[in-house]
Amino acid sequence: MSIIKIPTPLRPYTDGKSKVTVGGGSVSEALASLVEQHPSLKPHLYSDENEIRPFVNVFIGKDNIKALDGYNTAIEEDAELMIIPSIAGG
Amino acid sequence: MLAELTHEEILRYSRHLLIPEVGLDGQKRLKNSSVLLIGTGGLGSPAALYLAAAGIGRIGLVDFDVVDPSNLQRQIIHGTSTVNHLKVESARSRMLDLNPDIQVEIHNQPFTSDNAFSIAAEYDLLIDGTDNFPTRYLTNDVCVLLGKPNVYGSIYRFDGQASVFYARKGPCYRCLFPEPPPPGLVPSCAEGGVLGVLPGTIGTIQATEAIKVLLGIGEPLIGKLLLYNALEMSFEYVNLQKNPNCKICGQNPEITQLIDYEEFCGIPGYDHNERAGGYGWDISAVELSTMMANGTIPFLLDVREPHELQISAIDGAVNIPLGALAARLSELDSSRETIVICKAGTRSARALELLLSAGFKRTKNLQGGINAWARDVDPGLPQY
Numbered sequence: 001m002s003i004i005k006i007p008t009p010l011r012p013y014t015d016g017k018s019k020v021t022v023g024g025g026s027v028s029e030a031l032a033s034l035v036e037q038h039p040s041l042k043p044h045l046y047s048d049e050n051e052i053r054p055f056v057n058v059f060i061g062k063d064n065i066k067a068l069d070g071y072n073t074a075i076e077e078d079a080e081l082m083i084i085p086s087i088a089g090g
Numbered sequence: 091m092l093a094e095l096t097h098e099e100i101l102r103y104s105r106h107l108l109i110p111e112v113g114l115d116g117q118k119r120l121k122n123s124s125v126l127l128i129g130t131g132g133l134g135s136p137a138a139l140y141l142a143a144a145g146i147g148r149i150g151l152v153d154f155d156v157v158d159p160s161n162l163q164r165q166i167i168h169g170t171s172t173v174n175h176l177k178v179e180s181a182r183s184r185m186l187d188l189n190p191d192i193q194v195e196i197h198n199q200p201f202t203s204d205n206a207f208s209i210a211a212e213y214d215l216l217i218d219g220t221d222n223f224p225t226r227y228l229t230n231d232v233c234v235l236l237g238k239p240n241v242y243g244s245i246y247r248f249d250g251q252a253s254v255f256y257a258r259k260g261p262c263y264r265c266l267f268p269e270p271p272p273p274g275l276v277p278s279c280a281e282g283g284v285l286g287v288l289p290g291t292i293g294t295i296q297a298t299e300a301i302k303v304l305l306g307i308g309e310p311l312i313g314k315l316l317l318y319n320a321l322e323m324s325f326e327y328v329n330l331q332k333n334p335n336c337k338i339c340g341q342n343p344e345i346t347q348l349i350d351y352e353e354f355c356g357i358p359g360y361d362h363n364e365r366a367g368g369y370g371w372d373i374s375a376v377e378l379s380t381m382m383a384n385g386t387i388p389f390l391l392d393v394r395e396p397h398e399l400q401i402s403a404i405d406g407a408v409n410i411p412l413g414a415l416a417a418r419l420s421e422l423d424s425s426r427e428t429i430v431i432c433k434a435g436t437r438s439a440r441a442l443e444l445l446l447s448a449g450f451k452r453t454k455n456l457q458g459g460i461n462a463w464a465r466d467v468d469p470g471l472p473q474y
Contacts, residue, residue, distance in 0.1 A: 008249045008319075009276055012413030040416050044275060054269045059328045064266075067331045084317070084328065086267045087246040089279035090133045090221040090289070 002075050004034050007085040013041040022081075027058055028071040030081060045083075057084040092118040093147075099191055103145055111307045117145060123304045124148035126213035128201050128229050130181040131155075132279070132289030133219035133243045133296060135167035140297035142185035142192055146304070149185065150213055152197040153177040160474070164286035201225055203348035206232045215303060217241045217296050221278065223270040224351035230255060230263035231348055234338045239310075241300045243292040246277070248285050250292035250318040253311045253330065254299050257339035260313040265333035265340075270355045281436055288320055371442055372457040375466040378429060388427040392460075393441040402460050402471040404431065412437045419448055427452045433474070434459040 001021050006014050014020055015038070022033035031052065035042040045056050058065045059082045065073045075081065095103070095118060106112040112120075125146050127134050130153040141149055155177050157168045172180035178196035185194050197209055201220070210216060210232045218229045218240055226244075233240035239256040242263060255262045295316065302308045317326045338345040373381075381388070390407035392399065399409055410418050412432070422428065428450060432438040435458050442455045456463065464471035 008247050009282070012411065040413065053271070055267050055271050057266060062328045064328065064331065066333070067329075082328070084251075084315070085246075085249075086223075086271050086276060087244045087249065087251065088221060088223045088226055088276065089245040089282075089284055090129050090131055090219045090243070 001077065002030055002079040002081060004030060005080065005082040007083055009085050009087060010041060010044055010083065013044060014038045025074060026071065027060070027065050027073045027075060027081065028052070030075060031058070031071070055086045057086075058082070059084060092122045094118065095121065096191075099145065102189070102191070106144070112305065116305045116307070119305060120145050120301065121147040123215075124150070124213040125300055125304075126150040126152065126210055126216045127219055128152050128216060128225060129219035129221065130165075130167060130177045131161065131219060131221060132164045132245065132284065133293040134181070134217070135165045136290050136293035137217050137219060137243075137297040137300070138167055138181055138185055139188060140294060141300065142189045142194070144297070144301055145189065146192060146301075148193045148195065148213075150195045150197060150209065151178045151181055152199070152201045152209060153181075154198055154200045164284065164289050166290070201228060203228060203351065206348060207236070210236055210238065213238070215239045215241065215300055217243075217300055219243060219293065219296070221280075223355045226263065227270065227354060228348065228351045231338055231345060233257070234262050234264075235347070239303050241296045241303070243289075243296040245284055245288050245292050246279065247283055248288060248320040250288055250295075250316075250320075252292055252295045252299065252316040252318070253314060254303060256303075256310075256312050257332075261330045261332040262336060262339045264338050265336045266315065266330055268333070268337065273356045277437075281433065285320055291318060291320070371446070371454050372435075373429060373454040374457050375463040378456060378463075379467040386427075388429045389423065390429050390431060391422070391441070392431045393437050394432050394460075398433065401474050402464055404460065404463060404468075407431060412441050415441055415444060419445075419450075422450065424448075424450045425452070427454075429454050429456055431456045431463075432459045434461050 001023055003019050004022055005019055020034055022030045024030040024033045047053055103117045106117050107114055123146050125141055127138055130151050157172050157175050157177055157180050159173055167184050168180045176198055178198050182194040182196055206228055216229055216233050216238055220226055230240055234257040237258055239254055242253045242255050244251045299310050302310050313330050314327050315330050334341050390404055392407040392409045393412040395411050430438040430441045438455045442453055445453045461473040464473045
């Protein structure tokens with residue numbers, strides 16, 4: 001099991017939770033586990049074509065998965081993933 | 091040759107002159123530097139004040155708004171005495187009071203593809219203190235195409251982000267966010283709120299980064315994104331990489347000139363006021379009031395967060411927050427006429443879309459939200 005940190009703008013869709021424990025051995029499986037537990041989060045992370053939206057940035061530790069193996073990046077047990085939101089307030 | 095400091099300036103900046111990393115040469119460099127601030131709101135307020143105090147010789151301000159009472163919870167460069175004044179004039183006045191030795195140039199207009207190059211070309215560095223995605227992408231693209239650093243900051247509720255996007259030395263904003271979220275998916279501060287002191291923290295970090303870049307000292311946030319959370323009082327950094335496929339700073343850039351940023355962000359005719367409209371499914375507060383006075387009582391669905399109903403509410407309205415609406419559709423009667431309400435009409439417009447797509451055809455959006463109801467129907471209620 002690993003943990004996904006949920007950014008504030010997405011917490012209304014995770015019952016206010018800031019961290020969600022997820023299953024899966026890769027980033028895509030972890031995200032699938034996340035939206036399975038919190039279905040109302042799905043439109044915020046996945047397009048209508050069921051693809052992960054391009055503005056969704058997922059980091060493992062300090063590294064963007066785009067710099068690793070993308071959504072196929074393997075995750076270790078107890079890994080901490082972080083979704084970094086696109087926010088525009090100023 | 092850099093302009094010299096006067097005796098008065100040496101006294102004013104003495105605490106800088108004592109720091110070896112700044113010193114007399116650094117202070118002269120600041121005096122001969124120029125910064126363009128996009129936005130004089132939450133982020134722009136502390137950034138402008140600190141840059142003025144630091145003695146940046148020429149500071150440009152871009153904003154087309156006027157000071158509103160609801161700005162003053164966080165936009166500390168303005169004051170009660172400047173409510174309804176142009177923000178750029180209000181800010182300039184305060185900055186020149188703080189430091190009359192600098193030049194403050196005001197651009198009382200929206201920052202657009204038509205004027206961005208000509209305004210930005212005159213400055214060494216830009217600070218992104220805007221409140222919307224189109225201007226953020228515009229600011230980024232201007233900086234990439236002109237080869238200038240973009241000191242980025244962004245805020246929401248208790249969360250802040252900061253970075254220095256400088257395509258000549260690292261990633262740009264598009265490397266991290268190639269595309270904006272669809273309109274409405276990410277709430278604005280006007281919609282979701284923001285802790286007043288939060289832009290103070292992030293705007294001050296932007297000013298710090300700007301000064302570091304101008305002086306060439308320290309380690310600016312190039313290739314790093316700072317993530318700040320005020321509730322946890324946590325500062326985290328993540329690494330950012332340049333995207334070789336970036337459409338503007340990648341190896342084969344597709345974007346070589348400024349584009350239509352409203353269209354790119356899916357916001358035709360972007361309106362800086364929080365207002366939805368345009369769906370053809372609106373009802374005005376007066377129309378709703380007349381309807382109810384005539385005995386037709388629709389189902390009033392308030393999609394704001396529960397704590398907002400303590401500020402103002404229409405009697406009889408049922409509260410289902412927007413985030414929970416999709417999961418609670420079974421509580422609604424699709425055969426009954428339903429009016430959706432929020433603060434100013436943006437969230438209710440999203441709720442309306444959701445309801446219409448779920449088959450709730452007898453649904454309308456209260457135009458202007460409960461603030462319009464307070465203004466036009468029930469002045470006993472406050473606007474917020």
